[in-house]
Amino acid sequence: MPVWRAVIGALAALALPVMLMAAATGDAAAIGAAGTGTRAPLDRDTLLSGTYRRSVDLSAYAPPADALPPTHRFEGRLRLSGQPSTRTLVALDGFLGPGDVAAARTLPQDIDIAFVQDGDVLVPARRGPIPGTHPWWELVVEAGRAWNEPGDAGWTRAAIPFALVQRNANCTHNGVLMLLFKSDGQVSRAAMQVSSETCHYLQLDLWGLLEAAYVPGPVAGSDALVAAHAREVAARLPVWPMSALAVDHPGINPDRFAIGAPRGRSVHGVVFEGVHYRSGCDTRHGAYPYCDAMDLPSYSLAxxxxxxxxxxxxxxxxxxxxxxxxxxxxxxxxxxxxxxxxxxxxxxxxxxxxxxxxxxxxxxxxxxxxxxxxxxxxxxxxxxxxxxxxxxxxxxxxxxxxxxxxxxxxxxxxxxxxxxxxxxxxxxxxxxxxxxxxxGPIGLSPTARVTRRSHDAARQPLFGFGLTLLGDDIAKLARFLGTGRGRIDGRQLLDPTMFAAAMQRDPQRRGLQAATLERYRYQHGFWARDLQPELGCAGPTWVPFMSGFGGITVAMFPNGVAWYNVADDGLLASIDFAAPALEAAKLGPICSDDARAPQQP
Structure with missing residues (x-):
């Protein structure tokens, strides 16, 4: 382990519990938040009786540095109603029908979610998109946090990451809910804000105060929910900031792994030698405070x-x-x-x-x-x-x-x-x-357990799109397909002949050319690109990758490096991974004449 990681670990052991909680969720905003005893945005008076006139920096939805352990416990159902304020930023007519934007500017009115609390963690009883009656949105809820603040007069505060996912499609808009509650069922209104999305054709800000009802009561299978969530968190790949790549591997420029315009990116990362190096999850209003829980669409990655x-x-x-x-x-x-x-x-x-x-x-x-x-x-x-x-x-x-x-x-x-x-x-x-x-066996999250289906008795999986993924899910998929070679504990899960062809490991089977794109192939659901000119290789060097609408790319390089970028501007600059390939080549040879893909330990 690099020395700097050991030092960080020693310091973390002495830190406040809330700082440990924040670090576990990728919550840099929480660690650095000022602790004055009285917050300015979304304070107690606002949640109980005030107004929410404009979007705030999302650090307001994170625990401050002076947060205290929760004194109240949430177990039961949270019901929400009401409509937010909205601001439409992008609405492309070619992808939208009459009334679509108007529908997207409203929220479902049948939101009813069960949670069980484990220490400072709020575990939802259901993950993945939840079908409802709304014509545009389905709701995804992730694990939240609970804490006390000095200025809340004995209330416990909760923040819950969520996403609005387009019905029958994959457009995903991430947000956070925040409310005050007490164990006996008292609850404030719920603040909500959406300030980012992975959606090429519809981009919105939503914010406001919703009416909330808390109905305390036992949640079925609560012990199993808590245990499953603990296993999920423990099984995640270790996450380090992209800047750590330069420390762990001198000579690497982490900035070269960021492509396209920042406004188009949701998140990007590199998986190498068992470590998930990840960017922040930036939004129009500051960093998303729960990056581990940011929901990402698969589109055609599926x-x-x-x-x-x-x-x-x-x-x-x-x-x-x-x-x-x-x-x-x-x-x-x-x-x-x-x-x-x-x-x-x-x-x-x-x-x-x-x-x-x-x-x-x-x-x-x-x-x-x-x-x-x-x-x-x-x-x-x-x-x-x-x-x-x-x-x-x-x-x-x-x-x-x-x-x-x-x-x-x-x-x-x-x-x-x-x-x-x-x-x-x-x-x-x-x-x-x-x-x-x-x-399931490779460890994807319960969020990825749900696929979009037809809305009838057949419930046919859509297959070509429709998964909702966490960043850890993308990292594990790339590792399984790349260094894992489709195996778990040495056991081959996929047909070896088809898999070798899909991963460009069979030089006799490169796949069909993608229309007039001479250096692109498609085979068994996977794309491949010949990077010979960009890398200066002696011969064709085919790199397999997965691709999703708008600017989602996951590339598995033959030297054991996997790279991904989740973007939505639909521009070539957000999908051209030549620069990441050049940087990845510094971590091991990629050219087909000398690359050797390492085995997963």
């Missing part, structure tokens, strides 16, 4: 982390699944026509069905009629689009054309194939294969 893993896992367990005919497993008349002859499951994952309107890069996916696939609530409507939308133009497996509908159809036929197996008639492809077989 095409890799759900669809790719699903087919490779099924092929590992049941060889031959990847070559099953789509028409035998898709229960829709449109998939039983001649256009689907010779189309196999693997062609769906590779987006190489031979069916399309235009082979130009993203032309079909960006066409307005894709709304007919994205907007419906029901599985039948989405399945009909996936089976019928495009004419047959090429032989299967010969041309790549990007279609999220192909990935959705893969989830559908995999679900059917799974349920035809003896004893697995009622199982779910996400719950019982992807989560139980891979994502």
């Amino acid at each position: 095409k890799s982390a759900v669809a790719g893993i699903a087919l490779m896992r099924m092929e590992r367990l049941h060889p031959g699944v990847a070559d099953l005919p789509v028409s035998d497993f898709a229960r829709a008349s449109g998939c039983m026509t001649a256009r689907w002859d010779r189309v196999r499951f693997r062609h769906l994952l590779d987006m190489a069905t031979g069916q399309h309107d235009s082979p130009a890069y993203m032309a079909d996916e960006d066409d307005v009629r894709v709304r007919d696939f994205l907007a419906p609530d029901t599985h039948a409507q989405r399945l009909a689009f996936a089976c019928e939308a495009y004419p047959r133009r090429d032989a299967p497996g010969t041309r790549w054309v990007y279609h999220t509908s192909d990935t959705y159809l893969l989830g559908t036929v995999l679900q059917e194939a799974l349920r035809r197996l003896p004893g697995r008639e009622g199982e779910d492809i996400f719950d019982d294969v992807v989560w139980a077989g891979v994502l």
Whole structure:
């Protein structure tokens, strides 16, 4: 362990409990907050009877340096109602329908969340997006904090990180709630503020005071909730600031791992030698005080982390699944026509069905009629689009054309194939294969346990998008795919042939070219980029990566470095990872002629 870490550890052992709590959540604002005994923004009088006229610096939602252990206990249900003040910053008409912005400027009125308190931690009974009646938003709630402040006259104060996630989509707006409470059920109003998002086409500030009701009472499975949360926190990768890279590895410039405009970034990080080096979670109004709990959308990262893993896992367990005919497993008349002859499951994952309107890069996916696939609530409507939308133009497996509908159809036929197996008639492809077989065992959070689904009895996983992730989830995924080589404790979880191809470890199988992009390939749900010119390599150097809408990239370099960036401005500067690759090469060779990917310990 570097000396500077040992010194920090010694100092932390002498610090106040609240400072330890803040450090555990990545809460630098809490550690540095002034402790005057009376706070200015969001003080007791404001929460009980005052006004909240404008957004404040988010450090107001963090414990101050003079915070005390909580004297009251919260166990029961928190119910919220009311509407915030709002300010629209970006609203792109090409992605929004009539009334969408107006709906997004309101909050759900059926918010009802159960919490159990463990010391100074508030553990929610439910994680991941919670469906409700609101036409635009679903709510995600993360573990919060409770503490006392000298100026609160005996009340205990609670702060709860949350996110608003677009229904049927992935736009994610992070915020914090804060309220005062007492064990007997007394509660103030709840302050709330949203000052950041990962959403290309709709960016909002929301702030205000909501009406709150606290209904004390036992929470079912409270001991299990507390124990599970403690295990989750203990299993997170160690997190150090990006600046620590230069200390641990002299000669590295951490700034080179930050790409694009700061206003577009939510967070970025590097995973190397078991350490998660992470940036701050900056917002329009200061640092987000609970960076460990910031919810991040997957968008099309799910095409890799759900669809790719699903087919490779099924092929590992049941060889031959990847070559099953789509028409035998898709229960829709449109998939039983001649256009689907010779189309196999693997062609769906590779987006190489031979069916399309235009082979130009993203032309079909960006066409307005894709709304007919994205907007419906029901599985039948989405399945009909996936089976019928495009004419047959090429032989299967010969041309790549990007279609999220192909990935959705893969989830559908995999679900059917799974349920035809003896004893697995009622199982779910996400719950019982992807989560139980891979994502759960590698330690992803309960937030990632929930995938978006059709809003009907079928509850079909969307597959091509729809996960909500924490930064630790992204780091663990990258480690599993990179240095982990798809293994846990030496046990291979994914089909080795498909996985080697997806990770560009088989030089004979690079995948199909992505339209006219000569140095990009797509295979088994994963992208790859040839970095030979940027790195000055002697030959082609293909680096696999995952990509999500707006500017989300996770690259697994062959020298054991993983890098990610979560952004939403949709600009090339926010997805071009040449500069991070050059810096990562200082930590070990990346060029294909001399790189050797290390094994995970």
